[in-house]
Amino acid sequence: MKILLVNYRYFISGGPERYYFNIKEILEQNGHEVIPFSVKSSRNLKNDYEKYFLDIVDDEVYFAQAKKKTPRMILKSFTRMFYSFEAKRKMRQLIRDTRPDIVYIMQMHNKISPSIVDAARAEGVPVIHRISDFQYMCPNALFYNDKCGVCEDCLKGKRMSCVKYRCVLNSPVYSAIKMAAKWLHDVMHVTKKIDAFVVPSSFTLERLKEYGIPQNKLYHIPTFFNLKEIDPEVEYKPFVLFVGRIEKQKGLMTLVKAFENTEYNLKIIGFSNDGYEDELKNYLKGKKHNIEFLGRKKFEEIVPYLKSCLCTTVPSEWYDNFPNVILESFAYKKAVIATDFGSLPELVHENQTGLTFKYADINDFRSKIKFMFDNADKAKKMGENGYKQVVSSYSPQQHYKQLMELFKAVIDNKKGIN
Numbered sequence: 001m002k003i004l005l006v007n008y009r010y011f012i013s014g015g016p017e018r019y020y021f022n023i024k025e026i027l028e029q030n031g032h033e034v035i036p037f038s039v040k041s042s043r044n045l046k047n048d049y050e051k052y053f054l055d056i057v058d059d060e061v062y063f064a065q066a067k068k069k070t071p072r073m074i075l076k077s078f079t080r081m082f083y084s085f086e087a088k089r090k091m092r093q094l095i096r097d098t099r100p101d102i103v104y105i106m107q108m109h110n111k112i113s114p115s116i117v118d119a120a121r122a123e124g125v126p127v128i129h130r131i132s133d134f135q136y137m138c139p140n141a142l143f144y145n146d147k148c149g150v151c152e153d154c155l156k157g158k159r160m161s162c163v164k165y166r167c168v169l170n171s172p173v174y175s176a177i178k179m180a181a182k183w184l185h186d187v188m189h190v191t192k193k194i195d196a197f198v199v200p201s202s203f204t205l206e207r208l209k210e211y212g213i214p215q216n217k218l219y220h221i222p223t224f225f226n227l228k229e230i231d232p233e234v235e236y237k238p239f240v241l242f243v244g245r246i247e248k249q250k251g252l253m254t255l256v257k258a259f260e261n262t263e264y265n266l267k268i269i270g271f272s273n274d275g276y277e278d279e280l281k282n283y284l285k286g287k288k289h290n291i292e293f294l295g296r297k298k299f300e301e302i303v304p305y306l307k308s309c310l311c312t313t314v315p316s317e318w319y320d321n322f323p324n325v326i327l328e329s330f331a332y333k334k335a336v337i338a339t340d341f342g343s344l345p346e347l348v349h350e351n352q353t354g355l356t357f358k359y360a361d362i363n364d365f366r367s368k369i370k371f372m373f374d375n376a377d378k379a380k381k382m383g384e385n386g387y388k389q390v391v392s393s394y395s396p397q398q399h400y401k402q403l404m405e406l407f408k409a410v411i412d413n414k415k416g417i418n
Helices: 015-029 071-082 085-098 115-122 172-187 202-211 252-259 276-284 299-308 324-331 362-374 376-393 396-415
Strands: 002-006 033-037 102-105 127-130 196-199 218-220 239-243 265-269 291-295 311-314 335-339 354-357
Touching (some): 033 085, 252 265, 265 299, 299 324, 311 324, 354 376
Parallel strands (some): 002 102, 239 311
């Protein structure tokens, strides 16, 4: 089978990209031809299809990081937020030259645009979109803003809340533009043009149903972890590990407050796009703590910490959509302390593969941290249970089987084969 794989980054910057390259590897190992479509960047991995990639906009991982936003850059970026004829033209040419059986999209909003769906439909190729955030339902894709925390106003039809709360880059202008782009995509009925959606969590699937996507288009296929080490040798040193972007919605302030005034060691691996790490460090100045900020690291540099920590933590205060770090923790036999919120309880089963705490509740969080340090044997047992769960329920083989069943069903349906 020829599979056209779409993502707006062709380099690893986070969970969606790790999934992209993992599924690319699994598909190729099973004899399929994978054709990438993305955006040009100096960070891109080498490939044979660069000429079809979209022109570079700012060569930054995030638009907000661009030091100088030229009028051309802003125009091109906004065009791709709404509808890119460049993307449509290049996608259509790629399809004509390679004749794929199916298009599998990871991320297309903002840097590619839904125009590629029209290109695929014009060429008679079915389209499946994997959902990793809430982009269809919320202009900032998070269901969260700094003014009021978790927010579902846009899902409930209150579009102006996006501007009111400055949900995008804390700017009323950017927020209004993103709101307008979302409105255009709703008017264009983008989701009706897509044949099926792969949704990692049941929680997100229910939100998509509420948004109006029919149940028969939604397929719950959890993320997998591409195990490189079978039964890895690990140890359980007395520190808790956080891995991820250093952002407010990730619950980092609740995290540092839970460790403040304790002897417990916390190591934080990650990076900040908006200076939030500095805010956390300033908060901790002069306070008693044993918290270390280790900066951004590649996954292979993170593995030794995963192998040696007591457990990991995911204190998210937004609807984190089946985060990879939990499966990565389980893969190295580590339990997880997570917020009892959103999709996280689907992965972290209480007293089985980890512990959960009440949303943003510092005292409850601290009590779960204390339990782990006081009961290292139980932490170890929960981590071992997590490993068994990865092997049985979140293996590449299981994911591949479910995905191929969906691909074949969608292709046969497009051809009119019952």
